[in-house]
Amino acid sequence: KAGVTQTPRYLIKTRGQQVTLSCSPISGHRSVSWYQQTPGQGLQFLFEYFSETQRNKGNFPGRFSGRQFSNSRSEMNVSTLELGDSALYLCASSLAFLSNSPLHFGNGTRLTVT
Amino acid sequence: KNEVEQSPQNLTAQEGEFITINCSYSVGISALHWLQQHPGGGIVSLFMLSSGKKKHGRLIATINIQEKHSSLHITASHPRDSAVYICAVLASGSRLTFGEGTQLTVNP
Numbered sequence: 001k002a003g004v005t006q007t008p009r010y011l012i013k014t015r016g017q018q019v020t021l022s023c024s025p026i027s028g029h030r031s032v033s034w035y036q037q038t039p040g041q042g043l044q045f046l047f048e049y050f051s052e053t054q055r056n057k058g059n060f061p062g063r064f065s066g067r068q069f070s071n072s073r074s075e076m077n078v079s080t081l082e083l084g085d086s087a088l089y090l091c092a093s094s095l096a097f098l099s100n101s102p103l104h105f106g107n108g109t110r111l112t113v114t
Numbered sequence: 115k116n117e118v119e120q121s122p123q124n125l126t127a128q129e130g131e132f133i134t135i136n137c138s139y140s141v142g143i144s145a146l147h148w149l150q151q152h153p154g155g156g157i158v159s160l161f162m163l164s165s166g167k168k169k170h171g172r173l174i175a176t177i178n179i180q181e182k183h184s185s186l187h188i189t190a191s192h193p194r195d196s197a198v199y200i201c202a203v204l205a206s207g208s209r210l211t212f213g214e215g216t217q218l219t220v221n222p
Contacts (some may be wrong), residue, residue: 033210037155042202043212056208086154096210103147105157 002027006092006106018079021109025072025093031055031101032074034066037088037108041051046089049074052095080113086113117141120201120213127220131189135216140182144208148175148212149185149200151215157200160186191220 003031012018014084025032044059045058047066066076072093092110094101119138125131132185137146148160161175163184168175177184187210188195201213 035210037118041201044213046208046210048208058209072181090157092157102162103149103159105149105159108155 004014004091004104004106006089006091006109008109009107011109011111013111015081015083015113018075018077019081019111020075020077020088021091021107021111023074023076023091023093025091026072026104027102028095029095030072031097032072033092033094033103034069034076035090035092036060037090038084039084043090046076053073055065055097081113083113086111115215117211118201118203118213120164120199120216122216123214124217126158126220127191127211127218127221129192131191131220133195133218133220134205135199135201135218137186137213138182139184139201139203139211141203141205141211143179143182143203143205145204146177146184147204147210148184149202151198151200153197159201169174175194188218193220193222197222 006023031050035046037043040081048055052068063079068074088108092103092105119135133148145164150158163177172189174187177213196219198215202210
């Protein structure tokens, strides 16, 4: 079974631009959650999607958004990029709700904002 | 004070030693995860537990809900166990909150 796939692996953007990251979950998994990891703040929860609906959102500004498609693939978008958005963005998939199932992580997208 | 506290922050051990990493949390939770992160960023889920104890190979995880505390033990440690170990709790609202991680280095 293929694992969680995140694309692209690396991305360099300029302040003010926007970016879209993609996450393909394990086949059959319906929950996709997103996380930001920085040296200063560690790992932080961004949001979780289940059956195309956002179930939960972390404490991030509205510039961070996401969506999930009918095939469970998910995208997250960051608009008006700031230097502080430079981070490793990870997604994880699980069979059911975040609270009920083990997580399977992708390898992440490393975003650098210059 | 962080909702999830891990100790120690850094740990260096000799191959074969028994290792314990601790996680304390301050909120009510429905589940606790132990994660392993290798250089390069990939994260592997080691355990998800809500009570008692789980074992997988040389790894053992325990949780005491009343004391709001969990431990991850590694028996007969090996250099390939070198990684960052992260505790994460699933509190009300189904949001994962992470500890700062424990950097483990096992020397041959």
